[in-house]
Amino acid sequence: MPEPSLTLDSFRAELAECLFLPADEVDLEESPLDAGLDSLRIVTLLERWQAAGVDVTFVELAERTTFAQWWELLTTRQRGAGHADT
Amino acid sequence: MPTPERHPLLAAQEGIWTGQQLDVDSPAYNTAEYVRVHGPVDTAVFDAALHHVVAEAEALHATFVADDSGRPWQFDTPAGDWHTHIADLTAGPYPHAAALAWMDQDMARPVDLTRGPVFGHALLRTAEDEYLWYHRVHHIALDGFGLSLVARRVAQVYTALMAGEPVPDSGFGTLESVRAEERAYRDSARHAKDHAYWTDRFADRPPVATPAGRSALPARTFHRHATDLAPAEADTLRRVARELSVTWSEVVLAVTAAHLHRVTGAPETVLSLPAMGRLGSVSLRVPAMVRNILPLRVAVTADDSLRDLAVRVSRELRAGLPHQRHRYERLRRDLRLVGGQRRLSGPGVNIMPFAYDLRFAGHRSTVHNVSAGPVDDLALNVYDRSDGTGLRLALDANPDLYTEGEAAGFQEGLLNLLAEAVTAPDRRLREMDGSTPLAVPSASVLDGGPLPAPARPVLSLIAGHAARRGGAIAVEDGDRRLTYAELFGAARDIARSLAARGVGRGDVVAVVLPRGADAVTAVLGVLLSGAAYCPLDPKAPADRTAQLLADATPALVVTTKDRAPAFPDHTLLLLDQPITADVRAPSGPGPADLAYVLHTSGSTGRPKGVEIGHAALAHFVAGASHRYGLRPDDRVLQFAPLHFDTSVEEVFLTLCTGATLVIRADDMTDSVPRFLDECARLRVSVLDLPTAYWHETAYAVSTGAAALPSCVRTVVIGGEAALPERVERWRKAVGTSVALLNTYGPTEATVVATVADLHDPALLPGDVPIGRPLPGTRAAVLGGELYLLGDALAHGYRGETPDNVRFGPLAALPGSPRAYRTGDLVRLGEDGQLRFVGRADDEFKISGHRVQPAEVESALLTHPGVREAAVVGQPLGDGTRRLVAHLVADDVAPSGIREHLRAMLPSAMTPSAVEFLDRLPRTASGKIDRIALSALRAPAAAPSEPGFPSAVSPLERTITGTWQQLLGIAAVAVNDDVFDLGAQSLQAIQAANRLGVELGRDVKVAWLFQHPTAAALARFLAETETQTAGDSDGAQPLTPPSGLPPTLFADTVLDPGIRPGIDRPPHHTPRRILLTGATGFVGAHLLAELLAATAAEIVCMIRADTVPEAAARIATALARHGITLDERTRSRVTALPSDLARPHLGLTRDALGDLAATCDAIFHNAATVSILRDYATLRAANTESTRQLLRLAAVRTTPLHYVSTLSVAPPASRSPEVPEAFLPPHDGLRYGYQQSKWVSERLLEQAAGRGLPVTVHRLGRVVGPSGTGYVNEHDFLWSVLRAGIPAGIVPELFEDEVWTPVDFAARSLVHLSLDPAALGGPVFNHATLPRVRLADVYDWVAEYGYPVRRLPLARWREQLPGSADTAATTLAFFDSAEQATAADLRLGHVQADHVRAGLAGSGITCPSVGRDLVRRHLDHCVTTGLLPAPAGGGRSRQPS
Known part of the structure; x- marks a missing residue:
């Protein structure tokens, strides 16, 4: 089975894992900086999303200041966009 | 050319700039990586791509120059014409190794930031289809992420060029956007929040543990040990990290911390983590250093x-x-963790998660780091390799701290631990194997070795002396002498009398007696009764005594009748009353019983009583008396009062050895000379001094104000850290034959725990260890903190106090032995000696007293007006501290506060200064921010204010200056009562001592108490001076020889405020040099030589009103001396209009400040040369200028080189030798010029003594350069010749003298001053050439064609026709009656070993000075019309 497409739920779940939070407590308006993310964690997430078919770079993620903006970016870059649930 | 635009540096760049300035020639800030391209490369296209990308990267077009105030700026400077180094190495046997070697060489070249370029590129072919692209950039331009942006872009451009496609846009943002973002951040609430987070998190400034146990500046290079983790190992690491819900980098950090703990034993480690600092920032798209x-x-x-x-x-x-x-730099500064051994964090761990997957025209590549910048300590670099082969771990180590073997061992241990930890993530560290690779156990343990013999109870030892040598003198107290038999008998009476009152084992007896034979007897009596003694200060405030009595709960108080009313609630034994004794002998103590209880400052706000048992006391006595080498014939001074534990050392070591205890009388310490005189009279052989008092003694002994008596064979010091400067003074003055023992020990470990031999000739200057443990004592160092172990430890503190946790088992050592945690931070040297570093808590010492701020604060809070209080020990410039209280209070006067405290606390615990605040600064967690408090008022080194009212006399200024320095107060007025300003008695001793030295007379401490204002003291001193002048025995150490101008001696005192200021790193390549007197004969040649020998800007102070005028004067002078400069060199000369004879050198304060901040060296050559003028008219230009320049130099400890004259020396008739050393006053100082130069030298001598880097260059007769024959027309001898030759007569002036050609003098002087390899000095006599005999000179003059007759001086003068020419001044000189004895001008043998040694190997030599030179000089005189051509046409021999 190919990797399932990225969904908001899976996005939240992956962030939650990085942030040691339950998925429903992830605040999408928080900034990656304030959340205490480091480069390695961002790279780890990036690699997963790239593997899921999202064409996005480290700089593009790192320069955005909320997780909501990340989600926005991911949905526009997803190959075969349109699957994304919003 | 338009001036390039300049920009302030980014904060990160400033950090790099500062680091580079510590060692400007260091290449350590070069960072580099290479990219291995697996495939063919078109080198021409690659080169084009590199030029394309460099042109786009703004950060690479920069140079960095500091302005006059020292502030660095980044200038937009195009990199210009640069080349890629392209080489094919495949012809050689080892292409890859050759490539790496080339990189090493390239990396070793320092970058000149002021010139650039800051980067370099190379393309090295290492195989048929393999190229290494090497990319080096100074860290000030790019960080690792910036480097990666550039690398990515190069791959992109190369690929596009190869494909013939248009190059896409770089997408790079501007540096200005990064600067703007940083400015905005600095003013943001976020910044304030971040600041609060870090200062709070590090408010306690945790000790930083490293395997080396010390820190060093980053070296120019580092060791690197790289290891690859196999893919399987890397996978395990990642898997375990996932299981633990962390990242693999956090696992690496955890294992690094664990390994550091194993190696250092420290309970906490502080790692340094490089952080990208770019999340959410514009700098993600800007190659820059952030x-x-x-x-x-x-x-x-x-x-x-x-x-x-x-x-x-x-x-x-x-x-x-x-x-x-x-x-990070800001945090260090705010936490005051800059300089010395202070640091904020230790080993670095640099995780680089960026797997560059760069493709160069489709070809794969791998990235390899060459250097990530300088290595402070250890740095673990971890790279995620992009080729799927796992992780690479490279450990970099500072070679100044670790050998290659140690670094390799550290890495091996780390990897072993990593492997074991990921296999068993739940295994406890103590259960893991892991060898400890650095040869450092988990805690460094120092063992003082076994006791020489089993410890015997002190009472038994003393009883033994009483029995066997009962007639020997045990105690001498003034006229009173007690033999051992008498002492023991009297003590037994007291013991019986205590027993009669039911006092014995298990009890505590307070002893409230002044130092004296009775006190010693009482102490022994208490011990014989079986009880412990608790000494209390008879002079302490009543509240304090009450507090200590409440803590000690004594069964009885031993005191005298006059003090009895102070103890209404206690049973008393009055020593001056008949004693009723029980007939029964008391049982005496057992080894487990207490011997004494002594109080020390407590962190809970109350003093705490330390309980020392008999076993501990016996143990200490056995170890210390052996270590000190005490003998029965020793006479030991009891300096300390009983309530200081040093008295335990003095009393028990002496009596247990069977030696004589000599009691110090109170007035013995009136002045240091008096003290040492008394020691001589009392034949004291062992002195045990508080370090603070010894500091004063060392100072007085070093200046000759007092001498150590020959009977003293051992000096023991202790109580606080000894100042290296004083140790040096002492060693210079006393030598190493007298034992100087530096002791360290808290009361809790029975007086002394470690001892160092400071007289050991092998100790390096500036090194003041506290040594090794006493026999029978062990010391352990954990995380930098010292723990003491052994049988000399106290039982603990009396009563319940949280401080008791300081005693406990030390789990880090096998068997968890009982230890005392000292709170002192130390460093263990490779020589096995401990060195004191600082305190782990807020405690500090004032005059040898331990002060816990909490104790003073709780006393302050008992004042009804005080609402909040915080006390800090503010460090003063000389290494001591003063106590400052910061209060939030309702309308109370500082004097009221101090009065209140004086009633409660010993004087050392009474703050010197009381400051009122609206509220106390607090950290985010609500704790008092002590760091911010210390910063509230920076202690001024108190340069005496130039703008001081002129009504103040020099004597008053000397007194106020001394107090300013001692009290750390910027201004002390002549009518200020120094005790109101917070002066303490030790400071009065210091002031008396320093004044005695500065004034060259005895100044008694009592006088300072009697005359507490500078005005009153000055008046008193002036009166006593006139009185003692008539005394027959008024021998004063610095009595001026008669006939010298009175102002002369007042001028020789260097203001106390002139002391080394901010420490500067040595500049091997000075960038800015200050020169005075550049228009003179020597000065013009010095200027030329400084320009030739350095690349520095030479700032010339010229007497002129405007810059053009000053510049014109320099140009005229250079032209006159035939010195030509090219345009480039001329641009390095800056003319500074000024006037050395005026206050502030005729400069504004800003201009002075700028000079102080920016000049790397000062050459003071200017002087008004006149053989006729008297001292008073020369002092401003010649002496005061030296003082002013010394003040300027002191600000940043700038080296000052002084051009002096051999004529300051006494003539041969008075001294057969001219030493290469500073000269005491002598009666050969007869002329104003000579006097003015000598006084300047005296000032420099004091400056040198205070540690300022100064040199003095004494020149003889400076004649024209060996090549040109130019004659200095102002020269005395040539004036004589020019007057005499036309008349055909010359005078017999002297036999011979030292001549130095000016070019040789200038070269030698500059070399000796600036070449760091040229050692020696500070005084240099430039007299290495054979002397020139005057008779020869006259022969050569005759040979030249001038017939001259030689006449005695007086007759010559008589026969010389009256003349109004230029020689008139010279002639006038001879007219003054006294000058007839011209033989006095001759000097004795002039020592010049310093110059000879300094010039050895420099290649600086001088053609012979003799006939040829004199001929050329005469040629010059004829050519320029100074002399008529000789009748015989002699000059034809020297074709021109």
């Missing part, structure tokens, strides 16, 4: 598992990361 460092605290215990640690690391990191933009 990276930061995060300090990461990790507590580690042996019971932690990897799981515990990884989670702890992860939490700490996530708490800190949101604050990653706050600058």
Whole structure:
């Protein structure tokens, strides 16, 4: 089975894992900086999303200041966009 | 050319700039990587791509120059014409190794930031289809991420060019956007929040443990040990990290912290984490230097598992990361963790997760780091290799701290631990194998070795002396002498009398007696009764005594009748009353019984009583008396009062050895000379001094104001850290034959725990260890903190106090032995000696007293007007501290506060200064911010204010200056009562001592108490001076020879405020040099030589009103001396209009400040040369200028080189030799010029003594350069010749003298001053050439064609026709009656070993000075019309 497409739920779940939070407590308006993310964690997430078919770079993620903006970016870059649930 | 635009540096760049300035020629800030391209490369296209990208990267077109105030700027400077180094190495046998070797060489070249370029590129072919692209950039331009942006872009451009496609846009942002963002951040609320987070997290400034146990500046290079983790190992690491819900980098951090714990034993490690600092920032798209460092605290215990640690690391990191933009350098500064051994964090861990997957025209590549910048300590670099082969770990080590073997061992241990920890993440650290690779046990333990013999109870030893040598003198107190038999008998009577009152074992007896034979007897009596003694200060405030009595709960108080009313609630034994004794002998103490209880400052706000048992006392006496080498014939001074534990050492070591205890009388310490005289009279052989008092003694002895008596064979010091400067003075003055023992020990470990031999000739200057443990004592160092172990430890503190946790088992050592945690931070040297570093808590010492701020604060809070109080020990410039109280209070006067405290606390605990605040600064967690408080008022080194009212006399100024320095107050007025300003008695002793030295007379301490204002003291001193002048025995050490101008001696006193200021790193290549007197004969040649020998800007102070006028004067002078400069060189000469004879050198304060901040060296050559003028008219230009320049030089400890004259020396008739050393006053100082130069030298002598880097260059007769024959027309001898030759007569002036050609003098002087390899000095006599005999000179003059007759001086003068020509002044000189004895002008043998040694190997030599030179000089005189051509046409021999 190919990797399932990225969904908001899976996005939240992956962030939650990085942030040691339950998925429903992830605040999408928080900034990656304030959340205490480091480069390695961002790279780890990036690699997963790239593997899921999202064409996005480290700089593009790192320069955005909320997780909501990340989600926005991911949905526009997803190959075969349109699957994304919003 | 338009001036390039300049910009302030980014904060990260400033950090790099500062680091580079510590060692400007260091290449350590070069960072580099190479990219291995697996495939063919078109080198021409690659080169084009590199030029394309460099042109786009703004950061690479920069130079960095500091302005006059020392502030660095980045200038937009195009990199210009640069080349890629392209080489094909495949022809050689080892292409890859050759490539790496080339890189090493390239990396070793320092970058000149002022010139650029800051980068370099190379393309090295290492195989048929393999190229290494090497990319080096100075760290000030790019950080690692910036480097990666450039690399990515090069790949992109190369690929496009190869494909013939248009090059896409770089997408790089501007540096200005990064600067703007940083400015905005600095003013943001976020910055304030970040600042609060870090200052709070590090408010306690945790000790930083490293395997080396010390820190060093980054070296120019580092050792690197790289290891690859196999893919399987890397996978395990990643898997375990996932299981633990952390990242693999956090696992690496946890294991690094754990390994550091194993190696150092420290309970906490602080790692340094480079952080990208770019999240959410515009700098993600700008190649620039913005990276930061995060300090990461990790507590580690042996019971932690990897799981515990990884989670702890992860939490700490996530708490800190949101604050990653706050600058590390700023935090260090705010926490005062800059300089010396202070640091904020230790080994670095640099995780580089960026797997560059760069493709060059489709060809794969791998990236390899060459250097990530300088290595402070250890740095673990971890790279995620992009080729799927796992992780690479490279450990970099500072070679100044670690050998290659140690670094390799550290890495091996780390990898072993990593492997074991990921296999068993729940295994506790203590259960893990892991060899300890550095030869450092988990705690460094120092063992003083066994006691020479079993410890025997002190009473039994003393009883033994009483029995066997009963007639020997035990105690001498003034006229009173007690033999051992008498002492023991009297003590037994007291013991019986105590027993009669039911006092015995288990009891405490307070002893409230002044130092004296009775006190010693009482102490022994108490001990014989079986009770312990508790000494209380008979002079303490009543409240304080009450507090200590409440704590000690004594069964009885031993005192005298006059003090009895102070103890209404206690049973008393009055020593001056008949004693009723019980007939029964008391049982005496057992080894487990207490011997004494002594109070020391407590962190809970109350003093705490330390309980020392008999076993501990016996143990200490056995170890210390052996270590000190005490003998029965010794006479030991009892300096300390009983309530200081030093008295235990003095009394018991002496009496247990059977030696004589000599009691110090109170007035013995009136002045240091008096003290030492008394020691001589009392034949004291062993002195045990508080370090603070010894500092004064060392100072007085070093200046000759007092001498150490020959009977003293051992001096023991202790109580606080000895100042290296005083140790040096002492060693210079006293030598190494007298034992100087530096002792260290808290009361809790029975007086002394470690001892160092400071008289050991092998000790390096400036090194003041506290040594090794006494026999029978052990010391352990954990995390930099000292723990003491052994049988000399106290039972503990009396009563319940949280401080008792300081005593406990030390789990880090086998068997968990009982230890005392001192709170003192130390460093263990390779020589096995301990060195004191600082305190782990707020405690500090004032005049040898331990002061816990909490204790003073709780006393302050008992004042009804005080609402909040915080006390800090403010460090003063000379290494001591003063106590400052910061109060929030309702309308109370500082004097009221001090009065209140004086009633409660010993004087050392009474603050010197009381400051009122609206509120106390607090950290985010609500703790008092002591760091901010210390910063509230920076202690001024108190340069005496130039703008001081002129009504103040020099004597008053000397007194106020001394107090300003001692009290750390910027201004003390002549009518200020120094005791109101917070002066303490030790400071009065210091002031008396320093004044005695400065004034060259005895100044008694009592006088300072009697005359507490400068005005009153000055008046008193002036009166006593006139009185003692008539005394027959008024021998004063510095009695001026008669006939010298009275102002002369007042001028020889260098203001106390002139002391070394900010320490500067030595500049091997000075950038800015200040020169005075550049228009003179020597000065013009000095200017030329400084320009030739350095690349520095030479700032010439010229007497002129405007810059053009000053510049014109320099140009005229250079032209006159035939010195030509090319345009480039001329641009390095700056003319500074000024006037040395005026206050502030005729400059504004700003201009003075600028000079102080920017000049790297000062050459003071200017002087008004006149053989006729008297001292008073020369002093401003010649002497005061030296003082002013010394003040300027002191600000940043700038070297000052002084051009002096051999004529300051006494003539041969008075001294057969001219030493290469500073000269005491002598009666050969007869002329104003000579006097003015001598006084300048005296000032320099004091400056040198205070540690300012100065040199003095004495020149003889400076004649024209060996090549040109130019004659200095102002020269005395040539004036004589020019007057005499036309008349055909010359005078017999002297036999011979030292001549030095000016060019040789200038070259020698500059070399000796600036070449760091040229050692010696500070005084240099430039007299290495054979002397020139005057008779020969006259022969050569005759040979030249001038017939001259030689006449005695007086007859010559008589026969010389009256003349109004230029020689008139010279002639007038001879007219003054006294000058007839011209033989006095001749000097004795002039020592010049310093110059000879300094010039050895420099290649600086001088053609012979003799006939040829004199001929050329005569030629010059004829050519320029100074002399008529000789009748015989002699000059034809020298074709022109």
